[in-house]
Amino acid sequence: xxxxxxxxxxxxxxxxxxxxxxxxxxxxxxxxxxxxxxxxxxxxxxxxxxxxxxxxxxxxxxxxxxxxxxxxxxxxxxxxxxxxxxxxxxxxxxxxxxxxxxxxxxxxxxxxxxxxxxxxxxxxxxxxxxxxxxxxxxxxxxxxxxxxxxxxxxx
Numbered sequence: 001x002x003x004x005x006x007x008x009x010x011x012x013x014x015x016x017x018x019x020x021x022x023x024x025x026x027x028x029x030x031x032x033x034x035x036x037x038x039x040x041x042x043x044x045x046x047x048x049x050x051x052x053x054x055x056x057x058x059x060x061x062x063x064x065x066x067x068x069x070x071x072x073x074x075x076x077x078x079x080x081x082x083x084x085x086x087x088x089x090x091x092x093x094x095x096x097x098x099x100x101x102x103x104x105x106x107x108x109x110x111x112x113x114x115x116x117x118x119x120x121x122x123x124x125x126x127x128x129x130x131x132x133x134x135x136x137x138x139x140x141x142x143x144x145x146x147x148x149x150x151x152x153x154x155x
Contacts, residue, residue: 040085041148047078048096048141055103055137059130062111066118075100086151092144099137106130 051074061069075097082093106129114121 037085038152040081041152044078044081044086044089045145045148047074047081048093048144050074051078051096051100052134052137052141055100055107056134059103059107059110059134062107063114063127063130066111066114086148088151089144089147092140092147095140096137096144099133099140102133103130103137106133 054071054074058069058071061067078093082089110121110125110127110130
């Protein structure tokens, strides 16, 4: 009779220790998954915002200096991250890409005009179309960041 309380106590101790380790492990895995998702979405949004700086630097280099600009576009990294982890952000990233296409055309046209006739380019320069489209690009990026923030808030 004296051995039954010892056995029950031992089983309770082992069961309590095991269950506490399982709960700690479960919470740790959950925290790590959440941290990894946050880091990935931060990289994604950072790439998109780096892209707008890339667009501006490309414009300034090609239009005002009439130089080539061959730096890689950070949007490629954002596309990769979206494909792997955030397919729900496809619509917003597509909107950013569409606005980038407009800005690329404006930049290329101005660059060619500058190369063709520098003097008349300087006299007739009009940059309002780029500025308007660039502001639209920034709004599209903010919309994308807002949706990314909502994805993080779900976790």
